[in-house]
Amino acid sequence: MTIDAPAAPRSADPRSFLFVLGSSRPGGNTEILARAAAEALPPGTAQQWVDLAGLALPDFQDGRHEAGERIGGDAEDLLRDATLAATDVVLASPLYWYTLSAHTKRYLDYWSGWLGEDGLDFKARMAGCTLWGVTAMADREHAAADGLVTTLTHSAAYLGMRFGGVLFGSGSKPGDVRRDTDALARARTFLAGEAPLARFSYERVPMGV
Numbered sequence: 001m002t003i004d005a006p007a008a009p010r011s012a013d014p015r016s017f018l019f020v021l022g023s024s025r026p027g028g029n030t031e032i033l034a035r036a037a038a039e040a041l042p043p044g045t046a047q048q049w050v051d052l053a054g055l056a057l058p059d060f061q062d063g064r065h066e067a068g069e070r071i072g073g074d075a076e077d078l079l080r081d082a083t084l085a086a087t088d089v090v091l092a093s094p095l096y097w098y099t100l101s102a103h104t105k106r107y108l109d110y111w112s113g114w115l116g117e118d119g120l121d122f123k124a125r126m127a128g129c130t131l132w133g134v135t136a137m138a139d140r141e142h143a144a145a146d147g148l149v150t151t152l153t154h155s156a157a158y159l160g161m162r163f164g165g166v167l168f169g170s171g172s173k174p175g176d177v178r179r180d181t182d183a184l185a186r187a188r189t190f191l192a193g194e195a196p197l198a199r200f201s202y203e204r205v206p207m208g209v
């Protein structure tokens with residue numbers, strides 16, 4: 001199933017989470033880790049799940065500077081509406097070639113189209129929302145995912161969003177991440193963590209200055 005309905009009943013938590021699954025296979029390590037993090041949310045917190053591999057979303061085509069038809073169809077509408085309805089967007093992408101999976105990157109490319117869509121106010125509406133990342137990878141060194149972290153940090157900064165960081169887990173075949181007990185322990189508190197306003201890396205003030 002591509003979309004899970006929002007959890008009911010609503011809790012006092014005013015947040016509404018969109019979990020975007022970006023693996024090319026179902027039930028993989030990234031989804032396991034993302035679901036572990038979601039389980040720790042206050043009961044009843046609104047959440048919607050989208051599996052990008054189950055959506056017929058064509059490659060993004062840059063039509064920002066010309067008039068023309070949008071090509072994303074129903075899948076694009078669904079993703080745009082779900083994105084704008086969320087206070088918190090959790091990108092759950094496996095590490096592919098040291099960065100986001102193609103499914104996840106394609107979804108982010110659509111953000112550029114929405115930024116230019118008349119009357120949508122995408123940037124203003126995303127500002128103040130929070131971006132989170134969850135990733136599984138074969139490597140045990142989290143630094144191997146620095147490229148993915150930079151992509152998410154800068155994307156959040158560009159949109160004036162908060163950034164809650166990236167939850168890492170290690171594993172190769174589906175289910176391996178269940179043996180990464182540190183990752184599962186971190187998942188229990190991840191979405192309750194601090195999410196400061198995102199900054200581009202070149203904006204960070206050096207210590208002692």
Ligand SMILES: Cc1cc2nc3c(=O)[nH]c(=O)nc-3n(C[C@H](O)[C@H](O)[C@H](O)COP(=O)(O)O)c2cc1C
Binds near residue numbers: 099174
């Ligand atoms: C196309 C592709 C590229 C990958 N690139 C990396 C990589 O750069 N670094 C790494 O540690 N693991 C890499 N892996 C391994 C996956 O990150 C790992 O199997 C992960 O658990 C997959 O997550 P999933 O089960 O949610 O799909 C790659 C796997 C695939 C299929």
